Amino acid sequence: MTMTEAQHAYVDRVATFFTMFGSARAWAEILGWLMICEPAERTQAEIAADLGLSAGTVSTQLRTHVQLGMVEQVRVRGDRTQRYRLRSGAWYGVMASxxxxxxxxxxxxRAGDDILPRDRPERVTELGDLADFFAREWPPLMERMAAELDPSPSETRI
Amino acid sequence: MTMTEAQHAYVDRVATFFTMFGSARAWAEILGWLMICEPAERTQAEIAADLGLSAGTVSTQLRTHVQLGMVEQVRVRGDRTQRYRLRSGAWYGVMASxxxxxxxxxxxxRAGDDILPRDRPERVTELGDLADFFAREWPPLMERMAAELDPSPSETRI
DNA sequence: CAATGCTTTCAGGCATCGTTGAAATATGAC
DNA sequence: GTCATATTTCAACGATGCCTGAAAGCATTG
Structure with missing residues (x-):
């Protein structure tokens, strides 16, 4: 499959976005491409050819995607080559983590408890209270999100 | 004011933490030090001396703190020198933004709507739904947070 | 088991960014 | 207005990290 102009533009947009937050360009391009490529499953060699990246770069950056839980390896029935695809629920996982x-x-x-400044101790305690608040709120928020977004996060088959 | 061993350890801990997420070392050290220094207001020259950083580094990194809204310039009564301190509600602001x-x-x-892949379009739509969900949930969450953390986020005086 | 194609590893080149030190500028004290 | 001090700017150095190309390692196919 060869990339259309519009697809290229989208990959570039995604890449630009994440690059702004410090991601490597290749990392972000691979992410963008795996969001829209068809079929959704691709080999490293295909990704490299599609995006014009070296095989080494794809290998390295794809590994970080897998480690972060965004991408998974799959085996397509009938074909024994290794393929990669964006995980179902990838974005959900990012929020949950x-x-x-x-x-x-x-x-x-809390590590600052021993040295709390007398002058405006809230500089430290505010952070702790904030973390406690979110630690309490996050799990129910994630549940609501799961219920609303995908009632049955079923495994995708090929 | 000279730094105690425990204070130094805390600054280092904060710096190590934020450095792990890609912050510049000096940026993170300044943040950690402004969390616990006494008094809370300090000049650039003091920060540089306290942390053993060059004046130029402090100038640059402190500016990014100010731009991000974490730090503010203040004038202490009686003293006309420029001083900096961690903003009250600094952490809150990070979450709100x-x-x-x-x-x-x-x-x-949404920019991907034109090129939604037929095969597993949820690779793109899931992200949009997620963003919509959070866009709805975030404001009330921030309100609860404000109510719980600080009933009166009053301006701190000197 | 040979051949082919895919993936991993890694040294080297390149670019980016942080830090410094010094010079220039601004600010406040006298 | 002049002096002293504080801050900003900037060129240069150093470190870090990305990317490539090539070589080595695997795995599948015939």
Whole structure:
């Protein structure tokens, strides 16, 4: 499958967006392409050819996508080559994993308990209270989100 | 004011944390130090001396803190020198500004409407639905947060 | 088991960004 | 107005990280 002009433009838009937040260009292009390519499953070699990236770059950046849980390896029936695709619920997973970062922020705030400044201690405690608040609110929020977005997050078949 | 061992350890912990997410070391150290220094208001020269950073670095990184809304310039009564301090509600502001990023994600998803893949279009639409969900949930969440964390986010005086 | 194609690894080149030190500018004190 | 001090700007150095191209490693096919 060869890329249309509109598809190229979209990949570029996604790539530009995530690059602004510090992602590697190739990482972001692969993400954008895996969002819209057809079929959804692709080999590394195809991705490299489609986007004009070297095989090494695709290998490296695709691995980080897999580690982050955005992309999964699949085997297409009849074909034994390794293929990759955007995970169903990929975006959902990103939001769900926010809870870990919230907790880490709470730990960071509590680590300052020993040296709380007398002058405006809320500089530290505010962060802790904030983390506690989100740690409480996040799980029910995620449940509402799951209920609303996809009543049955079923496994996609090929 | 000279830094104690414990204070130094805390600044380092904060700096290590934010550096992991790609922040510049000096940026993160300044943030950590402004969280716990006493008094809370400090000049650039003091920060540079306290942390062992060059004046230029402090100037640059402090500006980004100000632009991000984490730090504000203040004038202490009696003293005419420029001082900086962590803004009251700084952490709150970070969370509140998330709404903009959520909206940007929604725009990104909608930009893909023209080229929705027939095969598994949810790769794109899921992101849009997610953004819509958060765009709806975020404002009331922020209100609850404001109510719970600080009933009166009054301006801090010197 | 040979051949082919795909993937991984890695050294080197390139670009970007953070930091410094010094010079220029601005600000406040006298 | 002049001096002293604080801040900003900027060129240059250094470090970090991305990307490539090539070589090595796997795996599937005939």
């Amino acid at each position: 926010e809870l870990e970062r919230i907790r880490a922020l709470g730990d960071l705030a | 998330e709404l903009e990023r959520i909206r940007a994600l929604g725009d990104l998803a």
